[in-house]
Amino acid sequence: MDLLLILTYAGICIAVFKIFNIPLTKWTVPTAVLGGIVIIGVLMILMNYNHPFTANARQVYTSVPIMPLVRGKVIEVPVRPNQLIKAGDVLFKLDPEPFEAVVEQREAEVAAAQQQVPQLLAQLASAQATTNAAKAERDRTQKAYQRYAEGRKKGGKNSPFTELEVENRQQAYLAAEAQLQVAQANQTNAQLAYDSQINGVNTNVARLQSQLDKALFDLEQTVVHAPTDGYVTQLGLRKGMVAVPMPLRPVMTFIPKEESIFVGAFWENSIKRLKEGDEAEFIVTAQPGIVFKGTVVQVMPTIAEGEFQANGSLLGAEAFFVHSRSLVIIDPEPRFDEFDFPMGISGQVAIYTEHFHHVSMIRKVLLRMQGWVNYIFPFH
Incomplete structure (x- = not known):
């Protein structure tokens, strides 16, 4: 100029x-x-x-580096380089078979966990029945012990109940009391297992459902879509290559429109x-x-x-x-x-x-x- x-x-x-x-x-x-x-x-x-x-x-x-969120073998690359495509169009696909197997496994685990919920309710009902029976037994042995002890106390030496009989009734009462405590503890455990929920869903079911959701998400990531309207340039990805999320190595470059x-x-x-x-x-x-x-x-x-x-190096x-x-x-x-x-x-x-x-x-x-x-x- x-x-x-x-x-x-x-x-x-x-x-x-x-x-x-x-x-x-x-x-x-x-x-x-x-x-x-x-x-x-x-x-x-x-x-x-x-x-x-x-x-x-x-x-x-601005260019957008495209990389998968999951590791897998490329089975299809339908996109053509330097041709305008729409947002959501398929860029490439990974082999979904390993991810489908994980989804099936997680679905089976969720189904099994859901079937365990009625079993937990049945176990709670059984524990409640056992507690009621133990309580009835404890009350019966307690009354028998009290009757023997009072008879022994009132009759003195002329009592029809001997000291040994009173002691036996006492031991039976204490054993029934211990059985009741065990039954109550089992009922509490069954109640806690049944009441363990998050947002109204059994915690075990919720945990396995979250794993299923993660497996479904990973399965969805086997199909990589265009983020916006644009095109792929200098395309080098080919069928049979293995795409990995880590280390961060983009498999193609997307140019937004x-x-x-x-x-x-x-x-x-x-x-x-x-x-x-x-x-x-x-x-x-x-x-x-x-x-x-x-x-x-x-x-x-x-x-x-x-x-x-701030990287540990001084500015010269x-x-x-x-x-x-x-x-x-x-x-x-x-x-x-x-x-x-x-x-x-x-x-x-x-x-x-x-x-x-x-x-x-x-x-x-x-x-x-x-x-x-x-x-x-x-x-x-």
């Missing part, structure tokens, strides 16, 4: 010297040179601060007056001679060259020697998408602010001249 401005001034000077027959003297030539330095210098300063230009611009897009954005890398002293909504124009190498319009969406608030992370002085640029996001006009360019093409961007707006005309002319230069391949 600077060279074009210099060549344009040189061409104007030559034309003026030729048309007006101005002699080449020690006064005219230095005057033309110094005048060019002043004029071009002033114009460059005004344009660089108010209507910056960068030759480092590119269309950017999204609105285009253009990003220009500007020198930091060129972004001082840029703001959202400023007018922008850009040219692309793939389409010489055409200027596209756009709008500034955002001046990125961060610069990658200044980044560091060489990190400060890198010349950094600030990224500016450009929203291109709808006409840009009509050309169906490959994603990621490069270009050059000029932004026009509201300051010294009349000077922007020179920048626009230079940008169009640069677009014509793109016809000449050796310049790239």
